[in-house]
Amino acid sequence: MYLKSLSMRGFKSFADSTEFEFGPGLTAIVGPNGSGKSNVADAILWVLGEQSNRAIRAQTSQDVIFAGSEKRSPLGMSEVRLLLDNEDERLPIAFTEVEVYRRLYRSGDSEYGINIAACRLRDVHDLFVDTGVGQESYSIVGQGEIEAILSVRSEDRRELMEEVAGIGKYRRRRQQAQRKLEATEGNVRRIADIIYELTNQREPLEKAAEKARRYKELDDQLRGLELALLALDYRERDDRLGKFSNDLSIGKADAEGTRAQVNLLETEEEKIANELQRVENELSALRDQSREAEREAEKTEREHAISEEKLRSARERLQELEQSDEGESTRLAELAEQLARLIEQREAFRKREEQLAEGISGRRKELEQLEGRRRDVQARLGRMQSVQQQRVQEAQNLRREAGAMASLREELTERVQRLAGQQQALRAQVTSARERLEAQTARHDWLLRTLREHRAKRDIVAGAATAAETR
Known part of the structure; x- marks a missing residue:
């Protein structure tokens, strides 16, 4: 270099x-x-x-x-x-x-x-x-x-x-x-202290882990039995719910049919009400006509009575004249003519009275017939209203039963979900305890290995230092 x-x-x-x-x-x-x-x-x-x-x-x-x-x-x-x-x-x-x-x-x-x-x-x-x-x-x-x-x-x-x-x-x-x-x-000293602490903690942790495993086994069995029981109860309730659903479907169909019948009854009721109104109007008109005929008959009777009174007075006057002077022949002839006219009027009044009596009798028969029809229509209308109320009550009962079944189904679903969540939470707790135990065991083993490695390194370093001092 x-x-x-x-x-x-x-x-x-x-x-x-x-x-x-x-x-x-x-x-x-x-x-x-x-x-x-x-x-x-x-x-x-x-x-x-x-x-x-x-x-x-x-x-x-x-x-x-x-x-x-x-x-x-x-x-x-x-x-x-x-x-x-x-x-x-x-x-x-x-x-x-x-x-x-x-x-x-x-x-x-x-x-x-x-x-x-x-x-x-x-x-x-x-x-x-x-x-x-x-x-x-x-x-x-x-x-x-x-x-x-x-x-x-x-x-x-x-x-x-x-x-x-x-x-x-x-x-x-x-x-x-x-x-x-x-x-x-x-x-090494720190590791020894940690090993001492972990050794003291290992036995309680092993006991706790054994209890946790036993608890998990028993809890799994209990959960299995509860789930089986819940599944059985759920199936029974589901069958009942299915039956109720079928009944509800039938009830809905009946309700639809009832609703159609109610609509028909309402239509017919409206028709009958219109007819009843028409009959009442006719009945009122007949009553008015009957009262008018009665007033006219009373008027005719009063006129007849007046005519009778005049006829009686004419007869009395005629007798008086017959007894009086014969020179009164002209006056007598006039009275005789007046008497004949009164007799004709009386006959006419009698015929008219008979006609009025016949008309009043006919009107009364028609009035009675209309009253009978009105009573029939009212009775039919009452029956139709009773049937309608009964159908409406049946529909309300079916709706209440359907709501109760839906609430029961939701309650069962929530209960199943709640039990499943509790089971998962317990499993997570057991898993966490097992993981902590495994981590502690692994840490204990690692510390032991580390202690042995440090001791080996210490021996090597001590040997190297001794060799360096010797040189």
């Missing part, structure tokens, strides 16, 4: 895009003071993830961005790209060339990437771990660091030598193993 190229744009004094190409072996960068030689080393350290501003000779993170000059304005971004050859697969990535880049904006946002793909700073550190390249390695030595290395204590110098020799990674691994071992021991 070696450095192939370095590209910078906007990094410190490199305002324009600048690229350095390197090959295998040694490469020296020479130039006068202030030309940017140290900035190249700072760029390599910065792109590898250095977070210390002092290490790259800057006071703030914004100092790595080109600040501008008399002829150029400041830039808003700094970018460095580092291309490494990975033919020997030193880096744990399946590429023969690995490019790492880093960007920093004046807003404070920063970006890291490996082979064009964006990544985290931790990913860059993990890529170069155990390779001797990175922010904590000594592959890059800055100005003044050689004198600091020579003047440090022997313990610090030993640590430096171990890092250069590649032993430091084993020390870090040991520290990581110890931290993992401590975390594993904590997990």
Whole structure:
């Protein structure tokens, strides 16, 4: 693995895009003071993830961005790209060339990437771990660091030598193993506590599960018997309902027939009522005629009585005249003529009275006949109204029975649905209890397996730590 190229744009004094190409072996960068030689080393350290501003000779993170000059304005971004050859697969990535880049904006946002793909700073550190390249390695030595290395204590110098020799990674691994071992021991203790709690809960849960299974069996039997009984009751009621439905259909047909008969009776009743009105009108007319005939007969009788009285007076006058002077013969003849006229009038009045009596008798017979017809029509009308009321009552009774049957059917349907819902709820409860028991059992088994795995890992880590200490 070696450095192939370095590209910078906007990094410190490199305002324009600048690229350095390197090959295998040694490469020296020479130039006068202030030309940017140290900035190249700072760029390599910065792109590898250095977070210390002092290490790259800057006071703030914004100092790595080109600040501008008399002829150029400041830039808003700094970018460095580092291309490494990975033919020997030193880096744990399946590429023969690995490019790492880093960007920093004046807003404070920063970006890291490996082979064009964006990544985290931790990913860059993990890529170069155990390779001797990175922010904590000594592959890059800055100005003044050689004198600091020579003047440090022997313990610090030993640590430096171990890092250069590649032993430091084993020390870090040991520290990581110890931290993992401590975390594993904590997990083992927590798992032991959980297993203890679950062990105490397992027996009651098993008893509860057994009770739940027994309860489910008995409940299924009870539900089966209830459903069978309900089905039998439902069939019986359904048969009764079918019978009632047939009766209802027959009743409806009878009601239709009754309704047709009622309509016919109403039509006939209307006709009879019209006829009765006509008869009553005729009867009233006959009564008026009869009263008129009676008044005329009374008038005739009064005239007859007057004529009789005149006739009697004429006869008396005639007798008186016969007894009186015979010279009154002329007066006598007049009276005789007057008497003859009165007799004729009396006969005429008698004939007219007989005619009136016959007319009154005939009118009375017609009146009696009409009265009889009226009574017959009224009786027929009353019978028809009674039949109509009876038919209407029968239709109302059929409607009430149909409503009762429909309510009974709805009640049975609701009861069946309610029992089915209760059965499903109980089954769901039993299933939930069984699932909780199975989950607890599975968790208990998983915790046991995890405990054994952690113990095995602890033994492996302890062995590795012991071996590292021995080396």
